[in-house]
Amino acid sequence: MIAAPAPRAPPTTTAADATTPVKxxxxxxxxxxxxxxxxxxxxxxxxxxxxxxIIGPSGCGKSTLVRCLxxxxxxxxxxxxxxxxxxxxxxxxxxxxDPVLLRRRxxxxxxxxxxxxxxxxxxxVLAGLRLTGALRGGRKQPAIxxxxxxxxxxxxxxxxxxxxxxAAGGSLSGGQQQRLCIARALAVEPEVLxxxxxxxxxxxxATARIExxxxxxxxxxxxxxxxxxxxxxxxxxxxxxxxxxGELIECAPTERLxxxxxxxxxxxxxxxxxx
Amino acid sequence: xxxxxxxxxxxxLRALNDRLLKMAGRVEEMVAQAARALAERDAELARTxxxxxxxxxxxxxxxxxxxxxxxxxxxxxAGDLRFIACALKMVTDLERIGDIAVNLCERAIELAREAxxxxxxxxxxxxxxxxxxxxxxxxxxxxxxxxxARAVVRRDDLVDELYHGVLRELLAxxxxxxxxxxxxxxxxxxxxxxxxxGDHATNLAEEVVFLVEGKDIRHAGKxxxxxx
Ligand SMILES: Nc1ncnc2c1ncn2[C@@H]1O[C@H](COP(=O)(O)OP(=O)(O)O)[C@@H](O)[C@H]1O
Ligand SMILES: [Mg+2]
Numbered sequence: 001m002i003a004a005p006a007p008r009a010p011p012t013t014t015a016a017d018a019t020t021p022v023k024x025x026x027x028x029x030x031x032x033x034x035x036x037x038x039x040x041x042x043x044x045x046x047x048x049x050x051x052x053x054i055i056g057p058s059g060c061g062k063s064t065l066v067r068c069l070x071x072x073x074x075x076x077x078x079x080x081x082x083x084x085x086x087x088x089x090x091x092x093x094x095x096x097x098d099p100v101l102l103r104r105r106x107x108x109x110x111x112x113x114x115x116x117x118x119x120x121x122x123x124x125v126l127a128g129l130r131l132t133g134a135l136r137g138g139r140k141q142p143a144i145x146x147x148x149x150x151x152x153x154x155x156x157x158x159x160x161x162x163x164x165x166x167a168a169g170g171s172l173s174g175g176q177q178q179r180l181c182i183a184r185a186l187a188v189e190p191e192v193l194x195x196x197x198x199x200x201x202x203x204x205x206a207t208a209r210i211e212x213x214x215x216x217x218x219x220x221x222x223x224x225x226x227x228x229x230x231x232x233x234x235x236x237x238x239x240x241x242x243x244x245x246g247e248l249i250e251c252a253p254t255e256r257l258x259x260x261x262x263x264x265x266x267x268x269x270x271x272x273x274x275x
Numbered sequence: 276x277x278x279x280x281x282x283x284x285x286x287x288l289r290a291l292n293d294r295l296l297k298m299a300g301r302v303e304e305m306v307a308q309a310a311r312a313l314a315e316r317d318a319e320l321a322r323t324x325x326x327x328x329x330x331x332x333x334x335x336x337x338x339x340x341x342x343x344x345x346x347x348x349x350x351x352x353a354g355d356l357r358f359i360a361c362a363l364k365m366v367t368d369l370e371r372i373g374d375i376a377v378n379l380c381e382r383a384i385e386l387a388r389e390a391x392x393x394x395x396x397x398x399x400x401x402x403x404x405x406x407x408x409x410x411x412x413x414x415x416x417x418x419x420x421x422x423x424a425r426a427v428v429r430r431d432d433l434v435d436e437l438y439h440g441v442l443r444e445l446l447a448x449x450x451x452x453x454x455x456x457x458x459x460x461x462x463x464x465x466x467x468x469x470x471x472x473g474d475h476a477t478n479l480a481e482e483v484v485f486l487v488e489g490k491d492i493r494h495a496g497k498x499x500x501x502x503x
Contacts, residue, residue: 230352231350234352258352258353258356259352259353259356259357259489260353260357260489261353266353267353267354268277270352270353271279271351271352271353271354271355272279272280272281272284273277273278273279273280274280
């Protein structure tokens with residue numbers, strides 16, 4: 001009830017400021033499962049070295065959208081996808097693009113920390129590199145040690161594990177496991193990091209560590225953060241996109257979206273007026 | 276308009292809205308009584324009006340507490356956030372208006388002791404105008420009507436104009452008639468207080484525009500306009 005909606009501003013579905021290059025450009029993206037459409041005609045820019053948060057009710061298509069951004073969606077049997085996604089102006093769905101190499105440039109961190117539990121911390125960090133064949137050709141041990149240290153440092157985990165790199169990944173706490181997964185993603189030296197509800201299994205302290213880490217990572221990487229936690233989007237992102245039934249309702253600088261959304265549906269969702 | 280799914284939250288916001296309206300009603304009443312005490316030289320009315328300020332002070336504290344509780348427990352966003360930010364400012368202006376009504380009553384008591392000064396034309400007009408502004412701005416708040424709030428802002432220029440007229444007339448009289456000095460000084464203070472009431476009504480109106488539109492219209496032009 002309390003405040004009337006702010007008057008409609010012009011649509012803000014491309015929120016990139018003029019000075020920041022667009023890293024990922026989503027153009028008229030459709031995605032679904034079999035005959036069921038999930039993402040509809042979605043157009044969105046992700047500016048370079050910014051954090052874009054994606055919010056929206058459960059089932060609105062957030063995960064499907066981000067999984068289209070590194071071609072993981074198509075791995076599901078029956079998955080459909082149309083439209084285009086441009087990474088540095090090149091369509092990732094073009095025929096000459098190797099999805100495996102693409103996923104090295106666009107890394108992903110999932111909701112539940114999923115390290116290989118019996119594999120050592122060190123090998124967990126290297127797992128992504130091994131899977132993509134990047135370690136073939138016999139790199140020297142010191143170089144590999146350097147990769148491990150750098151990835152763990154960037155994931156803000158190095159100080160906590162440097163004395164037990166041989167311990168099993170499963171021996172870490174949930175929050176540490178999630179940072180290990182971030183280290184695994186970073187070891188591949190991606191340009192974009194997709195994070196799908198990376199804190200939903202973590203306690204508030206572990207969550208704060210990840211959010212703190214996101215602030216640091218954004219100096220190097222372009223980040224897309226899916227979250228069902230609006231406060232997290234408000235705290236951690238530069239831009240926020242609101243999705244509803246697979247459609248982009250509004251994308252705006254985070255501060256504006258949370259103080260003065262331009263669409264009534266965004267206002268209702270973020271103030272907790274559901275149906 | 277859709278309601279908050281959490282009905283307790285919805286009722287907290289409604290209660291806060293009602294409290295602000297109630298507090299505003301009280302200070303409007305105080306200003307009306309102060310104006311009457313001045314016009315009718317009624318020291319008794321002035322004294323009973325001063326007592327009302329206690330309740331207004333309690334209102335201020337309680338509304339502040341309600342806002343803080345909502346901020347801490349609900350983390351309001353968008354229109355709800357603007358409503359809380361607006362309530363925190365409005366409550367300060369309303370409390371100041373109560374104080375000014377007390378100041379007016381104190382002068383009314385002093386003036387009632389002295390022989391009546393022949394009426395100053397602009398003074399009654401000022402009192403009527405600021406009361407209208409107060410009423411209109413709270414109606415605008417209740418209706419979330421930014422255009423009506425903007426109309427209140429515009430009327431403040433008239434208050435200032437009247438104030439300067441009153442000032443000139445009082446100074447002229449005081450320079451001609453030394454026996455009018457004491458009464459003149461009290462009346463000058465009254466004019467100044469009325470002018471300040473206009474300023475507070477203007478603040479309230481700016482707060483209502485912010486609440487409704489998310490636009491800060493304070494100091495327009497002086498800062499190169501609000502950010503787009
Ligand atoms: N593998 C799948 N097969 C069929 N439907 C699916 C599959 N995964 C998700 N969906 C459906 O797609 C819609 C969007 O899901 P998802 O993208 O996971 O939403 P969100 O991440 O916003 O909660 C939901 O209705 C969900 O049931
Ligand atoms: Mg999901």
